[in-house]
Amino acid sequence: MDTNSVIYLVIGLTALVLAIIVAALIVKAARKKGGRPEATGASTPSQAVPPDVSSEAASDETGAGSAVESAESVGSVASQSGSSQAASPESASPQAAASAAPQLQTPESSTSRLIRLRARLSHSANPFGKALFTILSKNHLTDSDWEDVEDTLLLADVGADASSRLVEQLKSDVRVQGETEANAVRDMLKARLLTIVDAGMDRRLYAELPENELPDARKPSVIIMVGVNGTGKTTTAGKLARFFVAEGKSVMMAAADTFRAAAADQLETWGNRVGVKVVRSDKDGADPASVAFEAAHTAQEQQRDVLIVDTAGRLQNKANLMQELGKIRRVIEKTAKVDEVLLVLDATTGQNGMAQAKVFAEAIGITGIVLTKLDGSARGGIVISVQRELGVPVKLVGLGEGPDDLTIFDPATFVDGILALN
Structure with missing residues (x-):
């Protein structure tokens, strides 16, 4: 083999090695670029949220508080509800889903509120009952005392006719039963008030x-x-x-x-x-x-x-x-x-x-x-x-x-x- 042939062979081998190195670098770079979504969590085109869903989620976040006030009828409220449900859970972010579903309040049960309101009623209406009880607990009730009872009832908005009737009934009770002990008088007053409030009326809705x-x-x-x-x-x-x-x-x-x-x-x-x-x-x-x-x-x-x-x-x-x-x-x-x-x-x-x-x-x-x-x-x-x-x-x-x-x-x-x- 002459000198020129050797030179050509060396040049050819060198070019081949360089080509292999360049190809390897290109493949490596391509692999690194292709693996980036898994590492960073960026969305691929097939995973992108549709524009209408993203805009709806943004609208829910900014206008959730006023949505009900702007509704004009049950039909409009229903249409708003239907559109918000059109976005699938997979396409909406957790934040948007939370804002689109406002937290509803849980009203207090009837039993619980009756107990609580009874205590409040006792506090607010106490002066009325206390005034009556104080007068009726006296050992000997005079005409002036009975007038005070009637005045107390009038001040409590019982009404003139009802007050007069209640006083006459209480006079009769005290006279017939001859009771002046405080608890006995209180029981008589309670019985008469229940009668006049008419506990037998059907108050159910x-x-x-x-x-x-x-x-x-x-x-x-x-x-x-x-x-x-x-x-x-x-x-x-x-x-x-x-x-x-x-x-x-x-x-x-x-x-x-x-x-x-x-x-x-x-x-x-x-x-x-x-x-x-x-x-x-x-x-x-x-x-x-x-x-x-x-x-x-x-x-x-x-x-x-x-x-x-x-x-x-x-x-x-x-x-x-x-x-x-x-x-x-x-x-x-x-x-x-x-x-x-x-x-x-x-x-x-x-x-x-x-x-x-x-x-x-x-x-x-x-x-x-x-x-x-x-x-x-x-x-x-x-x-x-x-x-x-x-x-x-x-x-x-x-x-x-x-x-x-x-x-x-x-x-x-x-x-x-x-x-x-x-």
Whole structure:
């Protein structure tokens, strides 16, 4: 082999080695680049979140608090719920999923709230019972003492006729039994108060009746809330919804107070806290009866247990009130029977609220009374006088501003509370 051939051979071998080295470097670099997703967790194109899902999640994070207030009807609320469920768990981040599913509150049970409210009633109504007990525990009651008893009853909003009757009954009891011992007098007073409060009245809400007492299996049980603005009517409707949710019932509410723009928003805020849908109009000043009709139809279609209808409390005159409330009831009963018409009264107004109560009673025919604000400056005797004036029972009482400060009225608990001396 000559010199030139050797040179060519060396050059060829060198080029081959260089080519092999370059190829190895390229393969190594390619492998390193291809393995990077597993090391860092970056998304591949096939794993990317669709633009509509990511934007929806962002919208949920920024607008979850106001979603309910902007809903115009059950249909719009349902469509929002359906769109939020369209995103699969795999495509949405845990943070977005958490923000899209707001935490619902758990209302207090009826048993628990009755115990708590009994203690509060005892505290607020204590002066009434204590004053009576102090007078009646004297060894010898004079005419002046009996006048003091009657004055105490009047100051407690028992009412003139009821106060006079109760005093005469107590006089007879003391004279016949000849008792002056404190506990005996207290027992006599308790018995008379239970009689005058009328413990035998049926105070149960239709929606709470056991199935064997229901005339049929129809749904929903419709409750219309009436009362002047300022009594806590809309708030009470929201609290009543919580009460039924705590009892395991499915509830819907209707914002038929279309004259007050804030009423529907307020009702939706209450409903949003416990997952209760609200039917409302998409414009202020709409026909309240049409809202009530839509709600009744939707509640029946969805087989809700209870429908609570909030109505307006500020109208120009009695004729307008009767016309509107009567129309609401008529259109509802084209679809579902109205079981309850609850009149919401502010207990602190005392006897001054009786005239208003009578107007509503005449306008629509009430089945029960809800006394709000029975704590504070309210006097327990209003329970007695309002029942005697309207001839219907107090069914619910509110004893505070908390969301669960509403409970079924129990006469024995009420009397025990106002006679508690400790």
